[in-house]
Amino acid sequence: MPPETRIFDQPQPLVERMIMNVEKVIVGKRETIEHAFIAMLSGGHLLLEDVPGVGKTMLVRALARTIGCEFKRIQCTPDLLPSDVTGVSVFNTKTGDFEFRPGPLMTPIVLADECNRTSPKTQSAFLEAMEEKRVTVDGVGYELPKPFVLLATQNPVDYEGTYALPEAQMDRFMMRLSLGYPSPEQEILMLDRLQDRQPLEHLKPVIVQDEFVQLQKEAALVHVDNTLKEFIVRLAVATRDHSDLYLGASPRASYALMRAAQTSAYMKGRSFVVPDDIKNLVLPLWTHRLILTSEARMTGKSAELILTALIASLQAPVLRYVSAN
Known part of the structure; x- marks a missing residue:
């Protein structure tokens, strides 16, 4: 099937069903x-x-069930080894050869729960998988399945027993999100739903794995005008030149935003991007990548205040053909 072929002529109803499915739990x-879903469909x-107990792990499990992919959880602990994540080669005495036994990272949807509780050595094991969609064990590379999405949770770094994620790994996360505490009305509704059953146990997939991959391919075909690409780069350069920022947005951050x-x-x-698509996503995509000066x-x-001010100061391009449609 040519990559230009579209199966989902109207993706909005399907996306709405996916969102509503997760809302049965969250x-x-x-x-x-x-x-x-924007992050996952963007690859x-x-x-x-967030703080413990607000539903981070439950959200990840609901997302995985909704898209119908195989899902595995890695409970990150201080004694977790890199081989526990990527897999290990084991000698088979019958054949006389080493056999690769894949780790949980070789799964389409992976939950790294409390990822900042494991050591920096093990955290680095995620880097190759996140960027190149492959892992290397004993010098042999293994391709990861499609899709491959790492959904990680972490508690704030000032909590006891946590390690700050390295900048290189933070930059590989497309988004950093926070659930926050629910309102009193939302918390009462949550208690009603959990009173006699666990909604997650009854959650059904909305799509299957191949359909999710097709959605990713079709989203990548959306047109981005050159003036919008220039706007993204101007915004990235502004962060790199900002006097209050020790580290600005990387080229990877620009690509992620596009x-x-x-x-x-x-x-x-x-089928085309407008300036508001970019401006509305800058904060969740870039705040965790910026490092402020002391x-x-x-x-x-x-970082939120600095990015908000930069967006307001940079004039967004006007796309003439949008109003014509």
């Missing part, structure tokens, strides 16, 4: 769920950072 967090990885904007437009039924942190500044 109450009152529609924007977070939408952003999660990116997702980091959920891909996420394509997916956002696709989920809304458009002086900026001391004065109470944040």
Whole structure:
């Protein structure tokens, strides 16, 4: 089938069903769920950072069940070894050869639960898989399945027993999201749903694995005007030159923003990206990639405030053909 062929002429109803399916488990967090699907359909990885008990793991499990892919969980602990994640070669005495026994990372949907509780050595085992969609064990490379999405959760780094993720790994996460506490009304609704059953146990897939891969391919076909690409680069350069930022947005961050904007437009039924697709996604895609100077942190500044000011100061391009349609 040619890559230009589209199966889902109207993806909005299917995407809406996927979102509503997750909402059966996660109450009152529609924007977070939408952003999660944007990251996954863009081929990116997702980091959920929040305090314990707000539903991070439950959200990840609901996302995996909704798209009907095989799912495995890695419970990150201080004694977790890289081979526990990627797999290991074992000598077979009958054949006289080494056989590769794949680890949980060789699965389409992987949950790395509390990923910042494991050691930096094991955290680095995720880097190759996240970027190149492959793992190397004993000098032999193994391709990961399609799709491959790493959904990681972590508690704030000031909690006891946590390790800060390295900058290289943070940059490989397309988005960092936070669920936050529910409102009192949402929490009461959650208690009603959990009173006599676990909604996650009754959650059914909305699509299958091949359909999800097709959605990813079609989202990548959405047109991005050159003026919008220039706008993304201008915004990235502005972060690199900002006096309050020690580390600005990388070229990987620019690419991630373009891909996420394509997916956002696709989920809304458009075949082209508009400036709002980009501006609405800058914060969830870039805040975790920026590092503030010590002086900026001391004065109470944040990556969110800096990015918001930069978006307001840079004039977004006007796409003439959009109004013509």
